[in-house]
Amino acid sequence: AQSVTQLDSQVPVFEEAPVELRCNYSSSVSVYLFWYVQYPNQGLQLLLKYLSGSTLVESINGFEAEFNKSQTSFHLRKPSVHISDTAEYFCAVSFYRGGSYIPTFGRGTSLIVHP
Amino acid sequence: DVKVTQSSRxxxxxxxxxxxxxxxxxMDHENMFWYRxxxxxxxRLIYFSYDVKMKEKGDIPEGYSVxxxxxxxxxxxxxxxxxxxxSMYLCASSLWAANTGELFFGEGSRLTVL
Structure with missing residues (x-):
């Protein structure tokens, strides 16, 4: 079965420190990759996506993710986090099923930024 | 501003x-989804729909219909x-023509069953 693994359920970090949230998936075929962020009591918002082209993608608020096909990974990084980055982060991978690309989500990583 | 609205929070x-x-x-999206x-x-995907009157089972459809x-x-x-x-139930939609699986989410509906 196709799956998405986020190895860390919780990542505590101090403000201005770097952070990496890991995401691996099980597939050898073409996929589309996403990171979503969920702030408390809200729905999910798209943070960034990889569809094709450059394997390094960036968001407007300083996050970046790199698609590594050989490792089947799509890790999310930020060189210096802020308190406001505290949120739940979900990795999603779209697999082809039944005629369309349907996303499968990881279990989420709670990023907790301490002052 | 485009939106997905869930009637009950x-x-x-x-x-x-x-x-x-x-x-x-x-957003005039063809695809719509329900996750919990x-x-x-x-x-986890419960059901999705490609078009009016069409539905497909997701990974955990038992106990639900759409x-x-x-x-x-x-x-x-x-x-x-x-x-x-x-649970928390999340609705989402996507554009069929884009066909990448990028989703637009509602705010969620938190259901408590006593």
Missing amino acids: YLVKRTGEKVFLECVQD QDPGLGL SREKKERFSLILESASTNQT
């Missing part, structure tokens, strides 16, 4: 009640609510 129901969760999108979100389990009579509206139905259906 918080609901409390009793075991055995019939529950309707409504979702409306204003539970701590430590992430988002209705899509109009393109912009996708309803999730719990015929007889049970306590293990206490």
Whole structure:
């Protein structure tokens, strides 16, 4: 079965420190990759996506993710986090099923930024 | 501003009640989805729909049904609510032509079944 693994359920970090949230998936075929962020009591918002082209993608608020096909990974990084980055982060991978690309989500990583 | 709107943010129901969760999108998207979100389990797909009157089972359809009579509206139905259906329910939509799986989410409906 196709799956998405986020190895860390919780990542505590101090403000201005770097952070990496890991995401691996099980597939050898073409996929589309996403990171979503969920702030408390809200729905999910798209943070960034990889569809094709450059394997390094960036968001407007300083996050970046790199698609590594050989490792089947799509890790999310930020060189210096802020308190406001505290949120739940979900990795999603779209697999082809039944005629369309349907996303499968990881279990989420709670990023907790301490002052 | 484009939106996916879920009619109820918080609901409390009793075991055995019939529950309707409504979702409306204003982006003219063909695809609509219902997920449930539970701590430590992430988002799990219940049902999705490619078009009006069409539906496909997701990964955990048991105990749920859906209705899509109009393109912009996708309803999730719990015929007889049970306590293990206490959860956050998220509706999402996507553009069929894009066909990448990028989703636009509503704010969520938190259902408690007593």
